[in-house]
Amino acid sequence: MRVGVVTFPGSLDDGDAARAVRYAGGEAVGLWHGEDELRGVDAVVLPGGFSYGDYLRCGAIARFAPVMRSVVDRARAGLPVLGICNGFQILAEAHLLPGALIRNDVRTFVCRDQALRVENATTAWTSDYEAGRRIVVPLKSGEGGYVADQATLDRLEGEGRVVVRYVDGNPNGSMRDIAGVCSEDGRVVGLMPHPEHAIDSLTGPGTDGLGFFTSLLTSMGAAA
Amino acid sequence: MSPDTVQRAARTPDEPQPWADLGLKEDEYARIREHLGRRPTSSELAMYSVMWSEHCSYKSSKVHLRQFGEKAPQTDALLVGIGENAGVVDVGQGYAVTFKVESHNHPSYVEPYQGAATGVGGIVRDILAMGARPVAVLDPLRFGPLEAPDTLRVLPGVVAGIGGYGNCLGLPTVGGEVVFDPSYAGNPLVNALCVGVMRREDIQRSAASGVGNLVVLYGAKTGGDGIGGVSVLASETFTDTGPTKRPSVQVGDPFTEKLLIECTLELYAAGLVVGIQDLGGAGLSCATSEMASAGTGGMRVELDKVPLRDQTLAPEEILMSESQERMMAVVEPAKIDAFLAVCAKWDVLATVLGEVTDTGRLVITWHGETVVDVPPRTVAHEGPVYHRPYERPSWQDSLQADDPSRLARPSTPDDLRATVLRLAGSPNLADRSWVTDQYDRFVLGNTVLAQPEDSGVVRLDEQSGLGVAVATDCNGRFAKLDPYEGARLALAESYRNVATVGARPLAVTNCLNFGSPEDPEIMWQFAEAVRGLADGCLELGVPVTGGNVSFYNQTGETAILPTPVVGVLGVLDDVARRTPSGFRTPGQVIYLLGETRDELAGSEWAHVVHGHLGGLPPRCDLQAERELADILVNASRDGLIDAAHDLSDGGLAQALVEACLRYGVGARVWLPDGLDPFVGLFSESQARAVVAVPRSEEVRFTDMCTARRFPHVRVGVVDDGGPDGAALDVQGLFRIPLDELRAVHEATLPASLATPTTPR
Numbered sequence: 012m013r014v015g016v017v018t019f020p021g022s023l024d025d026g027d028a029a030r031a032v033r034y035a036g037g038e039a040v041g042l043w044h045g046e047d048e049l050r051g052v053d054a055v056v057l058p059g060g061f062s063y064g065d066y067l068r069c070g071a072i073a074r075f076a077p078v079m080r081s082v083v084d085r086a087r088a089g090l091p092v093l094g095i096c097n098g099f100q101i102l103a104e105a106h107l108l109p110g111a112l113i114r115n116d117v118r119t120f121v122c123r124d125q126a127l128r129v130e131n132a133t134t135a136w137t138s139d140y141e142a143g144r145r146i147v148v149p150l151k152s153g154e155g156g157y158v159a160d161q162a163t164l165d166r167l168e169g170e171g172r173v174v175v176r177y178v179d180g181n182p183n184g185s186m187r188d189i190a191g192v193c194s195e196d197g198r199v200v201g202l203m204p205h206p207e208h209a210i211d212s213l214t215g216p217g218t219d220g221l222g223f224f225t226s227l228l229t230s231m232g233a234a235a
Numbered sequence: 236m237s238p239d240t241v242q243r244a245a246r247t248p249d250e251p252q253p254w255a256d257l258g259l260k261e262d263e264y265a266r267i268r269e270h271l272g273r274r275p276t277s278s279e280l281a282m283y284s285v286m287w288s289e290h291c292s293y294k295s296s297k298v299h300l301r302q303f304g305e306k307a308p309q310t311d312a313l314l315v316g317i318g319e320n321a322g323v324v325d326v327g328q329g330y331a332v333t334f335k336v337e338s339h340n341h342p343s344y345v346e347p348y349q350g351a352a353t354g355v356g357g358i359v360r361d362i363l364a365m366g367a368r369p370v371a372v373l374d375p376l377r378f379g380p381l382e383a384p385d386t387l388r389v390l391p392g393v394v395a396g397i398g399g400y401g402n403c404l405g406l407p408t409v410g411g412e413v414v415f416d417p418s419y420a421g422n423p424l425v426n427a428l429c430v431g432v433m434r435r436e437d438i439q440r441s442a443a444s445g446v447g448n449l450v451v452l453y454g455a456k457t458g459g460d461g462i463g464g465v466s467v468l469a470s471e472t473f474t475d476t477g478p479t480k481r482p483s484v485q486v487g488d489p490f491t492e493k494l495l496i497e498c499t500l501e502l503y504a505a506g507l508v509v510g511i512q513d514l515g516g517a518g519l520s521c522a523t524s525e526m527a528s529a530g531t532g533g534m535r536v537e538l539d540k541v542p543l544r545d546q547t548l549a550p551e552e553i554l555m556s557e558s559q560e561r562m563m564a565v566v567e568p569a570k571i572d573a574f575l576a577v578c579a580k581w582d583v584l585a586t587v588l589g590e591v592t593d594t595g596r597l598v599i600t601w602h603g604e605t606v607v608d609v610p611p612r613t614v615a616h617e618g619p620v621y622h623r624p625y626e627r628p629s630w631q632d633s634l635q636a637d638d639p640s641r642l643a644r645p646s647t648p649d650d651l652r653a654t655v656l657r658l659a660g661s662p663n664l665a666d667r668s669w670v671t672d673q674y675d676r677f678v679l680g681n682t683v684l685a686q687p688e689d690s691g692v693v694r695l696d697e698q699s700g701l702g703v704a705v706a707t708d709c710n711g712r713f714a715k716l717d718p719y720e721g722a723r724l725a726l727a728e729s730y731r732n733v734a735t736v737g738a739r740p741l742a743v744t745n746c747l748n749f750g751s752p753e754d755p756e757i758m759w760q761f762a763e764a765v766r767g768l769a770d771g772c773l774e775l776g777v778p779v780t781g782g783n784v785s786f787y788n789q790t791g792e793t794a795i796l797p798t799p800v801v802g803v804l805g806v807l808d809d810v811a812r813r814t815p816s817g818f819r820t821p822g823q824v825i826y827l828l829g830e831t832r833d834e835l836a837g838s839e840w841a842h843v844v845h846g847h848l849g850g851l852p853p854r855c856d857l858q859a860e861r862e863l864a865d866i867l868v869n870a871s872r873d874g875l876i877d878a879a880h881d882l883s884d885g886g887l888a889q890a891l892v893e894a895c896l897r898y899g900v901g902a903r904v905w906l907p908d909g910l911d912p913f914v915g916l917f918s919e920s921q922a923r924a925v926v927a928v929p930r931s932e933e934v935r936f937t938d939m940c941t942a943r944r945f946p947h948v949r950v951g952v953v954d955d956g957g958p959d960g961a962a963l964d965v966q967g968l969f970r971i972p973l974d975e976l977r978a979v980h981e982a983t984l985p986a987s988l989a990t991p992t993t994p995r
Contacts, residue, residue, distance in 0.1 A: 020490070020582060021490050021494075060405065061402075061489070061490060119673050120402060122402075122676060213683055
């Protein structure tokens with residue numbers, strides 16, 4: 012199983028995402044922002060960071076990177092894509108996922124071990140969890156407030172497309188405590204918290220995040 | 236306007252020059268003329284003024300700092316010592332680690348966000364220039380009283396600036412300090428420490444070597460920011476009157492710095508760099524003169540080739556600009572194409588400015604005309620050296636005589652309980668999450684421990700588990716009571732913090748923050764602190780690898796507490812063996828290590844409850860510190876302890892509060908027989924720690940302490956409280972439920988600093 016991890020200028024957690032893919036048993040393949048070649052990968056992770064400095068608006072410039080043309084095309088055809096933090100912001104800017112991420116209501120960057128509830132355990136990236144499970148993974152973002160219009164929020168709820176929700180307190184003012192959402196086919200998932208930082212209790216709050224990466228391998232039926 | 240050329244300077248020897256406005260003294264100006272045999276051009280004057288500033292030349296501190304070399308302990312660990320951008324130590328398995336702490340105090344007062352942000356950026360480039368990948372940052376910060384209006388201006392900006400820059404750069408912030416004291420009200424201290432790692436053979440030097448090799452400037456364009464930053468900002472005392480100095484503060488772009496890091500590491504890996512230096516204080520003046528004097532001896536630079544953000548900049552301004560995110564490299568001509576290709580890959584602008592020569596002169600031209608022609612050593616290394624007068628302050632005796640024995644002490648169980656709570660919620664001891672939650676501690680995936688742990692611990696090698704621990708400490712009140720002992724106590728605490736997590740202390744960096752060196756009493760504080768630190772490092776066997784001096788930290792006549800911040804770096808052969816600070820497993824036995832004496836002078840209790848500072852600081856026994864460190868490191872390696880927490884500010888009471896709140900697991904504690912409960916709870920005696928020992932290891936652990944004749948006493952058990960809930964229960968005195976303790980401990984900073992939110 013080859014999982015591409017994109018490096019944009021300003022990507023920071025690309026190494027961590029690649030490590031998480033390896034921990035799950037996959038092969039991490041580096042993808043460069045300036046090339047539209049996806050090198051035959053079976054899935055793509057858009058990692059956290061500050062692509063292009065997040066100047067203008069988070070994810071707004073990365074969306075136009077050559078690699079994103081291919082990611083968007085393939086995602087519409089079912090390629091599993093996981094956007095973490097800045098990756099989620101890029102997916103929202105690219106309209107692969109609905110809604111937008113705005114400045115935290117607390118108006119500061121928030122870095123903490125965050126409790127989440129897995130709401131949808133049927134996506135390509137969450138099938139190894141049971142629905143309703145409480146997990147703890149790091150959240151670290153300044154612009155993580157999820158917003159969308161009421162109709163969109165209602166549709167997401169109705170279609171079960173809220174993938175993870177904040178519990179034990181809303182850290183950033185996200186509407187309906189939404190931490191992550193998915194595409195209609197459940198193949199594209201974006202979330203603000205960082206599952207790749209919760210794969211080893213030595214360096215994270217635990218191993219609750221590894222399930223995102225093992226889920227992919229399970230759902231693709233090809234654990235290497 | 237035509238530039239002031241060397242030819243013109245020779246023709247117009249008597250032309251008046253603004254040396255005083257540039258911060259030079261009359262004799263210094265005379266000395267420049269002597270070096271050159273003529274008046275300097277305006278460009279040369281600009282270079283000398285910034286390079287001979289206190290900040291760059293260490294002219295007041297040099298004669299004292301020599302002790303760090305003269306008294307250096309014998310060690311095989313030191314690969315690069317004082318004098319380079321940062322010192323480098325051998326941490327084993329082929330790895331070398333470089334670390335250094337620097338100040339950005341004045342810019343952070345003027346413009347908190349950018350001042351703090353560029354403080355991080357500057358130290359990160361120092362580490363990068365040594366050949367290392369930066370891997371972690373720590374931020375020792377000091378502010379005026381928490382409730383002071385200006386603190387509410389400065390602190391949020393500083394914290395947001397550190398977070399905004401460090402987070403965007405992708406470096407975990409793993410530790411530091413947040414200290415409040417009235418003396419920092421008009422003069423906050425913003426120090427930043429960076430740690431970097433490389434293979435031993437990959438150490439880079441900042442020398443312009445090899446005649447004909449090319450001098451390349453790469454990174455951001457040069458703008459008007461930070462011009463005169465070093466001379467005007469860093470070397471003059473703030474006064475209430477006078478023009479605003481905001482334009483002298485640099486503006487940071489962490490995104491460019493991130494690209495600069497990745498680009499530079501790729502250049503190193505491809506073997507494309509002969510010599511390298513970052514551009515920080517004094518900008519191009521510093522990089523050209525230092526690299527030239529460290530190398531073959533000469534350099535020719537075409538200044539008009541420098542890419543500019545502002546086309547109106549004059550050559551003097553370009554030489555002084557402190558625009559951030561710039562590096563200078565020396566590259567062999569045959570490799571320049573490859574060098575430029577790597578820069579292009581990372582969208583980093585790179586420009587060949589000139590070449591290395593063997594003329595012994597640094598020659599800088601502006602559109603073909605020579606504006607600088609100097610022996611580079613006279614700029615970089617042969618600046619003035621002052622033997623400033625120093626004198627023990629007239630008030631030192633009365634300060635030391637005013638010991639805290641006359642202060643009312645709590646004696647009833649209720650009073651003791653209330654004091655524990657009051658201290659736990661006091662600004663210096665309260666939970667720091669409001670600050671530290673604004674820093675990314677996870678990025679890079681190697682952070683094993685971060686604040687509020689005793690030290691930050693980062694893994695260097697995923698296979699072997701090799702890692703380093705770093706802590707910074709200083710109690711400025713102790714340093715005021717006795718600067719010599721205060722510096723040794725800062726070293727002792729930092730050393731102890733590193734050992735507490737299980738790391739073997741290896742090397743020291745320091746950031747010496749003091750008032751004006753022109754005041755003999757301040758100079759005495761400085762001289763005493765340096766002497767104390769050098770003596771202490773020799774006694775503990777840990778060399779000073781580098782550091783930074785920040786003078787003129789005062790507002791008007793009022794100086795800050797003398798604040799020699801000491802950073803200690805230690806090594807863990809396997810970070811999986813690190814010892815965290817929190818109690819976790821009920822039933823484990825709590826031991827207090829070390830000797831407790833009636834030592835309350837300069838303590839947090841005296842400060843919070845009585846607003847008192849006087850007496851002599853706690854005794855500093857470095858031999859005991861060394862023995863304690865040995866026990867903590869060996870106990871970690873042998874798996875004898877599950878938690879350890881150092882005793883410092885607030886004494887045993889605060890250490891227990893923190894160890895209980897970390898994981899929400901309580902403790903039942905009995906104070907040692909014969910010890911006054913107040914002294915037992917609040918004394919700040921040194922060389923102490925609490926540890927949690929699994930019962931299965933208790934005999935081995937106590938045998939180890941006994942064999943070393945180190946004082947150890949069983950003071951309690953880790954306890955989840957059963958049906959009553961977790962609590963800190965000091966038997967026979969009081970019981971405080973952890974919920975109550977947590978509420979007090981966590982409320983203080985947000986109550987002053989948090990902004991209200993409105994629901995979406």
